[in-house]
Amino acid sequence: MSRTRLLTAALLLGLAPLATAQKAEAPAKKLYCWNEGGRKVCGDALPATAVDSARTEINPRSGLPTARVDRALTPEERAAAEAAARAEQEEQAAAEAEMRRVMAMVHSFDSEDALRRAFDNRIALNRDSVKTAQMGIAGIRVILVDLLRRAGEAELAQRPVPKKLADDIRTQHAQLRQQQAALARLQRSGEAIRAQLEEAVARYRELRMPGAAPVLPAG
Template identity: 60%
Template structure:
C-alpha cells in the first residue's frame, strides 16, 4: 500500500512538472526577469512597465537565475547630441590621421635627401614672403584710393553738394575690399610665422620615416 502511495505521488509530481517544462521550452529564450532602479531602490519583476522602458536594467533568466543582459538607460536629447558630436569628432580625427599618414608616405617618396626637403620648404617660404609683400603693396594702394574717394566726398559736402550714389558705392566697395585684403594678409603672416616650425616638424617626421625604412631593410 505504501509503495502504491509513493508511486501515485511521483506520478502527480511528474504531471505537474511536465506542463511547466513544456512552457519554459516553448518560450523563446526562456522566461525573463527584469531588475531596475526606481526612486533609489531596486525593483524586479517578470514584466517591464512602460515607465521603466528607458531605465537601465538587468535581464535575468528565470530558469537559471543568471543575468543574460544589461541594458543602459536611454540617452536624453542633449546626451544624444553630445554622443553624435563625439562620434563625428572621432571620425574627423581618424580621417585627419589617415591624411597625415598619406602625407608622410608621399614625403618619404618625394624627397631623396634631407636637403631636397629643405629646398622645397625654402621655396614655399620665399613664395609666402613674396605674397605678403604683394598684399602689403595692394593694401597701401587700396588705402590711398579710399582716401582719395573720401576726400572727394568731403569736398562735395563742404561745397554743399550731395555725394553721388556712384561715389558712395565706390567708397563702400573700396572699404570692403580693404578689409578683405587686411584679413588675407593676417592669414598669410600666420602661415609665414609657422613655416619654420612646419619645416622642423617635417624634418623630424622625415628622419623617423627614413630610419624606420632603414630598420625594415
C-alpha cells in the first residue's frame, strides 16, 4: 500500500469515532400528544392544526413526559389578559396616589376614630364590590358548566360541536377570566386599604401623640 493510501486510511479511521460520536449526540426526536376532536393523538411532528393546542412533549427513549405546553390564548383571552395587566398597573398607581393623599391630610382629622371612620367607608365599599364580583363569577361558572356539558354530550355522541356552542364557550371563558382578574384586583385593593389604615394611624399618632405605642398590624 502506498504512503498516500496509508495516510488516507489513517485519516478515515481517525474520523470514524468522531462521526459516530456526532451521530450519537444528535438530539432524539420528540413525541407530542394533544387532543384532537376529543381524541388523544400522538406523533413525532405537530400538524399545523395542533400548533396552538395544549400538548405534552414526551421523551421517546424513556416514554416520560418532559414538558407541558399550554394552548395559545384566543384573541378574546389575550385581550382580557392585556386589559388585566393595564388595570393592575393603573390600580398600583392609584393606590400610591391615594396613600400620598391620605398622608397629606392625616393631620386634619380631629381624632383617631375619625380617621378610622374615613377608612371604614372605603373598606365597606371594597367588601361590597368583592361580594358582587364573586356572585358574577358564580353566575358565569353555572353558564359555562352547562355549555361544556352540552359540548361533552355532542362529542360522546360522536357529533361535531356546533360552532355557536364553541364560540359561546370561548366567550364565557374569557368573561370568567376577566371577572377572576377583577376579583383579584379588588382583594388586593382591600388589603392595600387596610395597610394604608394602619400606616395612617401610625402617622397620626406620631404627629398628635409623640411617644405613643406603635400600631400593630391587624390580624
